Amino acid sequence: MSYYDTLIFDLSTHARKGYTLPKRTFKRQALPTHLLREDCPGLPEVSEVEVVRHYTNVSMKNFGIETGMYPLGSCTMKYNPKINQDLANLPSFSALHPYQPTRTVQGMLKLLDDLQSYLSEISGLARYTLNSYAGAHGELIGLMIMKRYFESRGEHHRVNIIVPDAAHGTNPASAVVAGFKVIEVPSEKDGSVSVEVLKGVVDENLAGIMLTNPNTLGMFEKDILNVAELIHDHGGLLYYDGANLNPILGKVRPGDMGFDIMHINLHKTFSTPHGGGGPGSGPVGVAEHLVPFLPKPLIKKVDNTYHIERDNETTLGQISHFYGNVGVAMKAYTYILSNGKEHLPEVAKFAVLNANYVKESLKDLFELPVEGVCKHEFVFNGLKDKSTGVTTLDVAKRLLDFGVHPPTIYFPLLYKEALMIEPVETESKQTLDRFIEVMRVIAKEAKETPEVVKGAPHNTIVKRLDEALAARQPVVKYTDIPK
Amino acid sequence: MSYYDTLIFDLSTHARKGYTLPKRTFKRQALPTHLLREDCPGLPEVSEVEVVRHYTNVSMKNFGIETGMYPLGSCTMKYNPKINQDLANLPSFSALHPYQPTRTVQGMLKLLDDLQSYLSEISGLARYTLNSYAGAHGELIGLMIMKRYFESRGEHHRVNIIVPDAAHGTNPASAVVAGFKVIEVPSEKDGSVSVEVLKGVVDENLAGIMLTNPNTLGMFEKDILNVAELIHDHGGLLYYDGANLNPILGKVRPGDMGFDIMHINLHKTFSTPHGGGGPGSGPVGVAEHLVPFLPKPLIKKVDNTYHIERDNETTLGQISHFYGNVGVAMKAYTYILSNGKEHLPEVAKFAVLNANYVKESLKDLFELPVEGVCKHEFVFNGLKDKSTGVTTLDVAKRLLDFGVHPPTIYFPLLYKEALMIEPVETESKQTLDRFIEVMRVIAKEAKETPEVVKGAPHNTIVKRLDEALAARQPVVKYTDIPK
């Protein structure tokens, strides 16, 4: 069918209406003219069917998890159960104003408090706040907690945060935004941090380290207990980036590994949808000694009643207007209850099984920099046969032609042709087998008809985009479009 | 992207599960084995994500009203408001068992009774039943009412139902199923019935006539009052097929035209969705003297309380297990309240405006058998230029390539190359202009590159189908598929 290339503004016609509002008999109020805008905002004027048809056609230009496999490394694109949505939409919860007296919202608070406890149990940390809106926000809050902690001890000189070079970009960015200095350390070939390297950078200015385990290459950091000891011995704290929590649910707990602070991406591990890039939710958990520094307001249970503590002496401060993305938290809560203690550990196991299966099935054709069992994801350094000139970008674009969402590419920065595959546990062997088959076909094409791969995608509604043009001649809104 | 050609059975894998059920402690009951099936039904075993992904991909092979224009003549494919759906899904209504005591469901009964009254007001008939499931079901019930009426008068000999040859196939079929004899009369060139022709077939055996007005060609039957007089003078009744009600809402009423019985297709005129071919709803309305014969059970208001009358002496009998498609009726009710008395007449006016606009914009290229203003739809007899060999089927298939749903084709049977266009009022002038443009392009192609049109569709996921093969080698279920 034909390519839908219409903007909502293109459909706008003077005086058309898409809404209805009640007729009220209130007296009409007029404001002083000097406070009023003189023009009219150029919003579209369209009928209801035009809005619906437009966004339906726009949606058809997107690929979702229910379209097909979505093995985007580091993003845990698992199936998002519909029941999560249905329960979060229940009017008893969705119609609540954040300032209802706590007396009238005990059921809501119980849910949130229980979720906090479940996250504690899962991660081995003492207490959680749900106020954080996403993973990166969680990192920021976690780092603020660190800072507040050192402030409380008068250790204002502790400003160094160690971040491995393989880490996600948000890690160093969060550290900077929290006012720390980033000490980047090189990762080992398997993405791990070496205790030896760390020894070289820990000093009296050490504030802490940001890690994820399994690490960015999907490998479990075997030395984690030694790392924790080293950092703690030097008075520092360990921050755990929870993006990789999925493969260790019910298997190992960051708290037990020695981490002091972590965030969890509810939109990843706990299946609340990603929504095209948000809303997420990034609850932050801390070990017992850091509980006093959690941000305000804080949901708390005292004597079987739930309260919202709006302030305290030691809190790091406020980092969100209300209590975070409550609607998202409800979905994660539903997911935890759906799986229960029986199936959450299976989530981890099957995520790991799937990743290792795909890795072993493709490593003859794709370059695997690190041998050995991985956890939920792994990284290829592009095609093994580099002679074809076919890059990771080409492979990714060619996957589009087969209806598969490409893995994450060119991350981590450790490998030039990084291709990061996270198959997730909700994919069946059959789906994995089809992915493997497609990858093998592409590897074969790279040898035999490289131009097919380099010219990909061929079957998508748009072909490769000129990204440079977008930055060179910025067109960022409708009225920027040259007529 | 690649063509999705998987059946749910293809995905089935032994022991996979897509459901959860509660654990209960009830004692497990065993039935005697001679009552039990020995095999296991071959239902698919799939995980939840497989079900969701499968049917999502299956849905993508369909064209809906929100995909694009859907000018399917006689079907009134107007926009289906979402609010209809939301209100019908409200648990207070959707969770009701049909045998709840009427005392506990006064709100539900009030809604249904009010809907019945609104339909009366709109159509000029005394009373409605909502028990009928669709248009054809309404026809059947309407004809049973006729028969019951004649029975009550001892006129058992009245078995003739006059049906114009232009009528929808369900009209004669319903008459036969209700035990009548069909007298088919030829239509005039403009689809109307001539009083002269009718005079030749009305005799003492006359039971009634089935008409629609505007007629199947979209033309208003100007002579309707004379027809009604003729039929009534001969002791017969007039049945109105409500499929064409949309263009006369608030303008003319079938009751005022002399019709005694009619059905309304709620799924057409009143915007409840068509659902891929149902559920519809075909409420039947009758003039005062036929009220006693309405089917049971009947919702009734007596002294401000709503009752369900489950039986009476004169009823034609029961024709549905409960009270019809209540969920569908709720959507029509919502639609009537949304439009209100202000906008319902506009619905008609704009439906007529749209049809005439498209007709006038295309009649230079397509053969218009009947000049003059039409109502909500009209029929072309294929392309004007018959020399190209391009048929109506070809035009329809070529429309698919442009992302437009084709009009109804080869109906009515009056014209060999019938192309029946009903643009509906929810389409904007812009959308109509695009349709007109596409139709003109196709007419041009028919002249210049007829093979392109004859070979259409070119851009659809499947091409023209071998319909004969399906009947010759019937494969009607999964296990019929040759391995």
Next chain:
Amino acid sequence: MFKYLPHTKEDIEAMLKTIGVDSIEALYQDVPKSLKHHDLSLPSSHSELELYEHFQALANDIDVLKPVIGMGAYDHYTPSIIRHIIERQEFLTSYTPYQPEISQGTLQYIFEFQSMISQLTGMEIANASLYDGATATAEAMFMICAIRKKQRILVSNTINPNIISVLKTYAHYKGITIDLLDHHEGVSSLEALKAHFTDEHAGLIVQSPNVFGLIEDYAGFKDVLEEKQGLFVINQDPSTLAHLKTPSAWGADVAVGEAQSLGLPLQFGGPYIGYLASKKAYVRKMPGRICGMTKDSEGKRAFVLTFQAREQHIRRDKANSNICSNQSLLALFVTIYLATMGKKGLYEAAQLSMDAAYTLHDRLLELPIFEPVFSGQPFFKEFTLKSTLPVNMVQEALEAHGYLGPYDLHEMGLGDGSWVSFAMTEKRTEEDVETIIKALEALV
């Protein structure tokens, strides 16, 4: 301007100009003046907010009760995913798949639906759905009468009286005569069949589980029927078909029924969905749509409506059925339900319903209020008892606790005024049973 009507003043003017008239009114010039109607006496246009307020007001006059009855409408569990899928506009807003190239979605699920109904019933071919179980049974009656070219049938009086009532209506106008077959201890009786089935009958129609909830045993029925060339129609609740012997195994020629029990919301009685399946030999007498597999011009597998010129070209005055629109979206609903539940889930849900029903049954009989009615055949999820207290007293006791039940069978002309019917599903809990028993204990 109204949100569903995109016509602006400028649009209207331009369109009228093209048409060559100067007002929309002129497009109604062919309507006799005397007929023109003015001013509908209807409510004013309601905004969405006002609609919500209005429905809230209606809802205030409704008490939703938890059903512990069935009588043709069962409160089964609906998997959450179904509503999300069937509300995709591609399914929800499309119509009958007249243009198969852009309707493969609808056609494919019809094919899957037919396949699943065939699996459940054991029959060779199923159609794309009918209005409800009662009208489906009437269609089956027409079908066997047409096949056998006879105008008389035998109908078991253990069938739900509403279905019999619909059968009678359809039969009456079509000139078919219905004879009723008496039951023995609540189930259709082979002896009675032998005694009453004649050459004049096109066939027999029965229901299992029947109106009393009892599972019928059709051993020997087929032999009796075959002797007189009678056709066998079994109406069966499909939710029982993971457990019970199939219509095909009992020798049915046509299997029909109401598929509401496959997770459809109660919705005050509709939309529900009738199914009909039969032997392939009878395909040309089958009512409704049938989807078949074929190939496109490039050899790809694809689906089409097949076998009959239905729809606008329906067999007109030679028709044996007039159905056009059916319950397609509900066929999709049922298809997704059966895919989600699978063979195991369907079995489990029915088992849980049965377990709950037997538990309630046994607990009720422990009370001095209830006595058994029939002895012999087991029931499935619905059962009939005799109440020694006035039925409305029992009903009111349960209603006070938010339950709907038991059903007074006398309202359908069954029994002596003391017969009541209960039904349970997998949605009813141990707690429900306890509450009900306690509520009733208070009566004694």
Next chain:
Amino acid sequence: MFKYLPHTKEDIEAMLKTIGVDSIEALYQDVPKSLKHHDLSLPSSHSELELYEHFQALANDIDVLKPVIGMGAYDHYTPSIIRHIIERQEFLTSYTPYQPEISQGTLQYIFEFQSMISQLTGMEIANASLYDGATATAEAMFMICAIRKKQRILVSNTINPNIISVLKTYAHYKGITIDLLDHHEGVSSLEALKAHFTDEHAGLIVQSPNVFGLIEDYAGFKDVLEEKQGLFVINQDPSTLAHLKTPSAWGADVAVGEAQSLGLPLQFGGPYIGYLASKKAYVRKMPGRICGMTKDSEGKRAFVLTFQAREQHIRRDKANSNICSNQSLLALFVTIYLATMGKKGLYEAAQLSMDAAYTLHDRLLELPIFEPVFSGQPFFKEFTLKSTLPVNMVQEALEAHGYLGPYDLHEMGLGDGSWVSFAMTEKRTEEDVETIIKALEALV
């Protein structure tokens, strides 16, 4: 077997064989034994039915009140179509548009969102959304500090204290100093600005309508700021922007705010959505994602994320913002809201809110309970009064009738304990006003 986990025994065996290990446990061989955790102490797996029962139990402990307060969360009307569209899986389940060829849907709505926010604020460029209005304001603070390379800003104390609180937190850790600007009669004062804005300040942040609901007048502000090269940040409720002078018209360099008022459900405080728009000159200092138009290799128009290596390649330790996931689905929500309401509907909804608020305001002042707090600037849909009765008495009177309000401003440290805030929206009716007045009359 569990419904979200498709692995069968056979699958697992085959996969383990390919991997070359003999148990899944072996895939955890690299995890130190001492770390392995056993048995999560969590609830058992809940079936969907049990989840519904559980949520029903929670809901029984909730009373939903009709808000007649705002304080950053407004009970506006949501057009019905929005939920249906945003729940299409193509939108709901996809992630950040890293692969633009199959993400044109997301990219296009971001482009439309940016365009609409630009139209509302009058600014040249808007981003793809931020977490909420408060953090967006903090991001704006970082932005102007980075542009001016200064570590001090002036913040009006008429801004909602929660936003100030968030600003303080962000500022503190980043080493930025915040000075507060005092108000005059409830609005930011030009005189005070003149007196307190110095060369050291990167800029000024204000809010309109402010915490008291008052519309601020920024005449002269820009001149004062420009003299000291101060940048001007205005936080404004976008639902007021069909009426009120735009941030751009007041001379803002950055416009930010919370867009929850554009129809988002209250949802106990989130998810909401922050917006941020600025002059094009500052684009490289803007936080968050920006979508731009470009062409594909065949010249077709298409959209991409542009301007910055964000995401995994985010500017790492040179970053001025760390945001990655934002509130994309809510940006879609707002885009559909604004498309549905259009310029006229947005105006009307705000006007109805304002009309209801002024009516309530005037009626309340007729009671002997309330007195005005400020004189001068008009309010929009939210207003502040002084209560002569204890605030909790007033609140309880309304709660008894199902209303939430008024808000006790003292809880945010504002006023002397007698200041209360009310807010109205187009959802509140004449009947609501009457009920509230009657409830309060009963107190006097």
